[in-house]
Amino acid sequence: MMELQGAFARRDDWQVKGWCRIERALDVIGTKSAMVIVRELLYGGTKFDELARRTQLSDAVASSRLKQLLADGIVERRPYQEPGQRTRYEYVLTDRGRALFPVLTALMDWGEDLEGDPRGGLEVTHRGCGAPVSAVVRCAEGHEVSVDEAAARIRDEAWAVAARERGRKASPPAVDN
Template structure:
């Protein structure tokens, strides 16, 4: 089974899509392990630089570079905070674009739980207690599988 392609996508042959592809643009912006783990940690409520670097398990230099990149592409923003007796520092918080990554983060956790060894956090709806799963649905509410999806150019 494969996703159906329409328009220019169906006629692309062996020519790479390059930067015209939204998946390529997304991976260029946030598509490395450290960036995604930093985004995960901000979703989990971590906002301070030292804690982010420690929880992701990277050096301060790597954390600083990735956080700078995530701010530049608009996934995170910095907000000043000051602990009593300390200098002003910057906390990292999600922007609207960053919050839009929630289904991506949950889908990666869901895939990892199903296809890799180890434990995974439960994904539960606070409102009713039922498990949360990521799935594709059309605007009419139908679940969409690989064979039911058509990608085309606008």
């Protein structure tokens, strides 16, 4: 388990809603349908029909998720036109969407240990040397870090404590009837 440090060690003093980065990320990309669309975009899919077919999502669900991903800056639409056809749009990952690559790689690594025949699963490799790619957690100094070696703390504790106190003073005290 992670070690909790500073004011965060008293977790019950803190409300997660609104400032947890995991929760904010899941608000943007936290559905299976969104993740499988991002997967297909990473694999090079761009056209709506292809994305819906490859993900096995209904057109309505695929359209809804693509609109959400567009609004959240994960994908962008680009016009294209086949000869003799009307202008249509393809979907491509933005830099923000491409930044999900390590997340999907970590999910693939984790999924390797789930039931099923691992020989049938995909393996992501480095094009330069052919070696398998995996997600690794490292600190800014380059050390690999396991969950038992990790610690969680509030980034700007003085600001967060002051903001929490302002919030407490702004709301009226509870009244017992």
